[in-house]
Amino acid sequence: MTRKLGKRAVALMTALAITVPAGLAPGPVLALVFNDIRIEGNAQVEDGTILSALNLPRGQDVSPGEVNDALQRLQNTGLFETVELIPEGGQLVVRVSEYPIVNQISFEGNRRVDDARLAEIVQSRARRVYQPSQAIQDAQTIAQVYAAEGRLSARVDPRIIRRSGNRVDLVFEIREGAVTEIERISFTGNRAFSDRRLRDVLQTKQAGILRTFIRRDTFAPERIPLDEQLLTDFYRSRGYADFRVQAVAPEIARERDAFFITFNIQEGPRYRFGRVDTVSEIPGVDASLFAEQNRVRRGAVYNPSDIDTTIRRMETVAIQQGLDFVSIEPRISRNPSSQTLDLTFALTRGERIFVERIDIEGNTTTLDQVVRRQFNTVEGDPFNPREIRNSAERIRALGYFADAQVETRQGSSPDQVIVGVAVEEQPTGSLSFGASYGVNSGVGLNASLTERNFLGRGQTLGLQISTADGDRAAGINFVEPFFLGRDLRFGFAASYNETDDLNSDYDTRIIRIQPSIEFPVSENGRVELRYRISEEKLDNVTTDSSLLLQEEAGTRLTSAIGYTYNWDSRRTGLDPLTAYRFRFAQDFAGAGGDTKTVTTTALAGVESTAWRQNVTLRGEVEAGAIYTYGDYSTWILDRFRTGNRIRGFEPNGYGPRDLVAENQDAIGGNYYWAARAEAQFPIGLPEEYGIQGGLFADVGSLWGLDDTSYVTPGGVPVTIDDDMYVRAAVGASIFWTTPIGPLRFNFSQTIRKEDYDEEQNFDLTIQTTF
Structure with a gap:
């Protein structure tokens, strides 16, 4: 100025x-x-x-x-x-x-928006005639910029300073004011769910203690339609078929420093499915084959996604049977007295329309084939509106585009349609620096470079480096999600990891290369096949360590083939209240190399909500076993170690232990099992603070060695106790979602342990990128 x-x-x-x-x-x-x-x-x-x-x-x-x-x-x-x-x-x-000539334009009082941005939006220009009307319009434009950032109380006044030669300096005096926050979001008409639960559904959030960092607490009118749709989807997926948002009333305080938003909703009754039938109105088409695909059960809570899933399955059968232009029409009949919905899937003959072509525009980097392979429809196929909608969702889910619109228009004839895809690309690469903290591992730093659309081919390329106290790692991974033009996910990973006295009196180094391929075997299930070759080294074992570990020191080469079966109900999302997952994996080492083992692990988990969805319940059970063949015996880098399977114990804090050794080393085990139960719930603080409480209980064991006996240099025989002793711990947690990442505080108390086990009554973890 x-x-x-x-x-x-x-x-x-x-x-x-x-x-x-x-x-x-x-x-x-x-x-x-x-x-x-x-x-x-x-x-x-x-x-x-x-x-x-x-x-x-x-x-x-x-x-x-x-x-x-x-x-x-x-x-x-x-x-x-x-x-x-x-x-x-x-x-x-x-x-x-x-009128005078504008000598220069300047801005005063602006801290949130810099001069360069303001200079771009004003229409008044230096060395042009000063026009008061234009200056007033520019002031309004600047105020609108601040309003878009939530500062509705911002004021902008244009002033002039007279100079010689009939010139003036134009100055915009800006009083930015405070952010106009959403002080309260409330609901009327809700009986089934609390205000707290419904606020969790919305994208808009009300202001809280973290208002400096949470930007969704500013009022944005364009978010209201999305919030209405989120509420509608939430209620209808839980049986409230008649739910609707009657009105949304945003009010601003007299001082223009706060918003109050009220959603007036009508829940309606909660419906369950009544009679469910499948009928065919197409001559020669048997409805029984389609009825087998029905996933809607009598007595189940109404959920539109169940109907949608059944329709997709029936449409798939029609395609497999070569039946074109079959439309599956769901006909719903309400029974208000019994609060049930009778449902009939009617097979009707649709219009004979074909896909003439698929046009893609807007993709300057991404190859056409990356977008086109999201369509199960090709040129010349019968037109299936549902498949086109599903393809549009798959394109948006790629994450490569800021916007993706899929529309149809009339083709060259009445029985032809053209599918148009208009996309707007966005950056897909990221460079992140992060920090982590653990009570045992201390502070760690990490960096990663990831490109999710490498060379526009839809491939992922990532580089990672991390370091913490006693633990250093580096890795590279590459993923081709559509290998050989099919739904085959090819992956390649290479990593280097070394530990230096990480809660142990020895060092390790592992160099690993692992290619893999993954493919679907069902709607919710996928199988990964992999090959792993790795060099593992155990060295710097101190003389205070177990003689068993001292004898295991050295380097071994592992060559293994393996598979993992993953089943996850969240892939189809049929039940919004409960999610199940199951994983079973086996690795067979011995196709070359020094290691001859069969390693098997399994995990089953469930997550559900209760008490009007204010409480989240989680449960997991997992187990593992290592079997050897030939004359091979497992060593420390083969065997399972405790990790964080049972909270309340330090890493390597339980399991077989050589009590004769001076440092009483944890040896690891060939077998383990663990069961974990957890509840997460609000503790009375406003939800925008991001703080919740939790209770947990863990139980499990780690046991089994191939060699349990040795003789000390002094000739004393030693036997390591590797029996299965059950450990258990209970505790409480505080979950805090902060601007620097999610924090979890665990306070635990062991209720069953061995005398030599090492407890850990408090743990804090944090992971963030910036």
């Missing part, structure tokens, strides 16, 4: 005057005749421009009203600060004062 000259001038005032000879007023209106027009005061504007705006004839009668109209036309050009029309006999004197 340039130096002010004494005091700032106020906004320019426009002076309009018509001087009429005294003899002409009052009295009857007399005509005026001007044989000449003389213009004074103009330096930048040509005489011709002024005469054109006046548009007064010479030598002809004109009325005072016409003179006034001419004055208004001249003033409305916006070129002059003052205008005077002075009749002097047969001459009209036009005396003007031109």
Whole structure:
């Protein structure tokens, strides 16, 4: 901002005057005749421009009203600060004062929006004529920018500072004001779910203790339709088929520093499915084959996704049977008295329409084939509206595009349609730096570079480096999600990891290469096949360690093939309240290398909500076993170690242990099992604080060694107790979602342990990227 000259001038005032000879007023209106027009005061504007705006004839009668109209036309050009029309006999004197030239434009008081951004949005320009109307419009535009950021109380005043040579500096004085936050979101008409639970559904959030960081607490009118849809989907997926949002009432406080939003909703009754039938209205088509695909069960809570899933399955059967243009029409009949819905899936003949072509535009980097392979429909296939909608969702789910619209239009004939795909690309690469903290591992740093759409082919390429106290790792991974043009996910990973006295008196180094391929075997199930080759080294084993570990020191090469079966109900999302997952994996080592083991692990888990979905319940059971063959015996890098399978114990804090060794090493085990139960629930704080409580209980064991006996150098025989001893712990947790990442505080107490086990009664974990 340039130096002010004494005091700032106020906004320019426009002076309009018509001087009429005294003899002409009052009295009857007399005509005026001007044989000449003389213009004074103009330096930048040509005489011709002024005469054109006046548009007064010479030598002809004109009325005072016409003179006034001419004055208004001249003033409305916006070129002059003052205008005077002075009749002097047969001459009209036009005396003007031109608006000054804008010397420079500056902004004062802006901290949230920088000068460069403001300069782009204002239309006033330096070295052009100053126009008060444009300056006022620019001030309003600046205020709108602040309003979009939630500062509705922002005020912008245009001021001018006069300079010599008929120049002015234009200054926009900005008072940004505070963010106009959403102080409260409330609901009327809700009985089944609390305000707290419904606020969790919305994208809009109310202000809380973290209002400085949570930006969704500002009111954005464009988010209201999305919030309405989220509420509707939430209720209807839980049986409330008649639910609707009757009104949304946003109110702003008198001081314009707070919003209050009220959703007026109508829940309606909760329905269950009643009679469910499948009928065919197409001659020659048997409905029984389609009825086998029905996934809607009598007595189940109404859920539109169940109907949608059944329709998709029936449409798949129609395609497999070569039945084109079959439409599955769900017909619902309400029974308010019993609060049930009778459902009939009717097979009807649809219109005979074909896909003429698929047009893709807007993808400057992403190859057409990446978008096209999201369609199960190709040119010439019968048109299936549902399949087109599903394809659109798959395109959006890629994450490559800021916007993706899929629409159909009339083709070259009435029975042809053209599918148009318009996408807007967005950056798909990320460079992140992160920090982690654990009570045992301390502070760690990590960095990663990831490109999710490598070379526009839809491939993923990632590089990772991390370091923590006693643990360093680096890795590279590559994923081709559509290998050989099919739904085959090819992956390649290579990693290097070394530990240096990480809760142990030895060091390890592992170099691993692992290619894999994954494919679907059902709607919710996928299988991964993999091969792993790795070099594992155990060294720097101290003399205080178990003689068993000292004998295991060295390097081994592992060559293994394996598979993993994953089943996850969340892939189809049929039940919004409960999710199940199951994993079973086996690795067979011995196809070359030094290791000869069969490693088997399994995990089953469930997560559900209760008490009006305010409480989340989780349960998991897992187990593992290692079997050897030939004359091979497992070593520490083969065997299972405790990790965090049972909370309340340190890493390597339980399991077989050599009590004769000076440091009483944890040896690991060939077998383990663990069961975990957990509840997460609100603790009375406003949900926008992101703080919840939890209770947990863990139980399990780690046991079994191939070699349990050795003889000390002094000739003393030693036997390591590797029996299965059950450990158990209970505890409480605090979950806190913070701007720097999710924090979890665990406070635990063991209730069953061995004397030599190592407890850990408190644990804090955090993971974030920035």
